[in-house]
Each structure stands twice: as structure tokens, then as C-alpha cells.
Amino acid sequence: xxxxDRDRFSTATRLRLLGEQTAARVYRSQTRRQAxxxxxxxRAALLALVLCTMIVALAYPMRQYVSQRARIADEERKQQQAxxxxxxxxxxxxxxxxxxYAEQQIRLRLHYVLPGExxxxxxxxxxxxxxxxxxxxxxxPWYANLWDGVDRAxxxxxx
Numbered sequence: 001x002x003x004x005d006r007d008r009f010s011t012a013t014r015l016r017l018l019g020e021q022t023a024a025r026v027y028r029s030q031t032r033r034q035a036x037x038x039x040x041x042x043r044a045a046l047l048a049l050v051l052c053t054m055i056v057a058l059a060y061p062m063r064q065y066v067s068q069r070a071r072i073a074d075e076e077r078k079q080q081q082a083x084x085x086x087x088x089x090x091x092x093x094x095x096x097x098x099x100x101y102a103e104q105q106i107r108l109r110l111h112y113v114l115p116g117e118x119x120x121x122x123x124x125x126x127x128x129x130x131x132x133x134x135x136x137x138x139x140x141p142w143y144a145n146l147w148d149g150v151d152r153a154x155x156x157x158x159x
Contacts, residue, residue, distance in 0.1 A: 095101045106112050113119040137145055 096105075111119060111121060
């Protein structure tokens with residue numbers, strides 16, 4: 001027994017035993033890691049597939065939602081502008097109900113004067129321009145001008 005005990009406590013035997021134990025631990029940890037890695041990879045792939053499916057499934061409804069919200073905001077803006085325009089028109093209508101305002105606008109726009117007043121219209125000679133390029137149209141008979149207008153309209157339709 002002494003030889004067995006001596007062999008058991010030798011450095012070489014202890015080192016060999018330690019190496020075997022370490023190798024066994026490394027092998028066990030590698031197999032566990034590989035088993036875990038393969039399960040985790042499958043789960044990760046399934047999770048990625050589910051997430052991609054959810055994203056694809058929700059992309060079109062989200063796009064529709066965003067575009068509808070933009071349309072709603074645009075319509076609300078138009079509605080607010082219409083309300084402001086109605087308010088302006090109500091104010092204008094109320095102003096026209098006042099006789100003093102109506103008289104002022106009539107005198108300004110139509111150049112009306114009250115009896116006994118003298119009305120003046122000042123024409124700036126540099127601002128006066130010829131409105132018609134055809135100066136000879138006034139010298140021609142009216143029916144010639146009428147037929148020229150019909151011919152011009154007919155020519156525009158044919159183009």
C-alpha cells in the first residue's frame with residue numbers, strides 16, 4: 001500500500017489528475033455553451049421573424065393613419081380660414097348697413113357728387129394707355145367688328 005499511497009501523492013499523478021479534471025470541466029462548459037447557443041439562436045430567429053412580421057403588418061396602417069391625420073389637419077386649417085372669411089364678410093355686411101359708409105363708398109367708387117357740388121376727375125396723361133391695339137375698329141361698321149370677332153373665336157377653337 002505504501003507504493004500506491006506514494007504514487008497517489010506524486011506530483012506527476014496530481015498534475016495528470018488536475019489536467020483530466022480541467023479538461024472535463026472545459027468539455028462540459030463547451031457542450032453547455034453550444035447547447036445554449038443553438039437554443040438562443042433559434043429563439044432569436046423566431047423573435048426576429050415575429051418582429052419583422054409585426055413591422056410589415058403595421059407599416060401600411062401607420063402610413064394611412066399619418067396621411068389621414070395630415071388631411072384632417074389640412075381640413076381643420078381650411079375650416080378656420082373659412083370661419084375667418086365669414087367673419088370678415090359679416091363685418092363688411094354690417095359696415096354696408098351704415099348709411100354713412102355706403103355714401104362714402106358710392107362717392108369714392110362711382111364718383112357721385114351731391115347736388116351743388118362740383119366733381120373733378122384728374123387724368124394723368126402719362127398713365128393713360130391705349131386699351132385697344134386696333135385703332136381703326138371704331139371707324140368700321142359694327143357688323144364688320146362682329147364678324148371679325150366670330151372669325152377670331154373660330155380660329156382659336158381650331159387650334
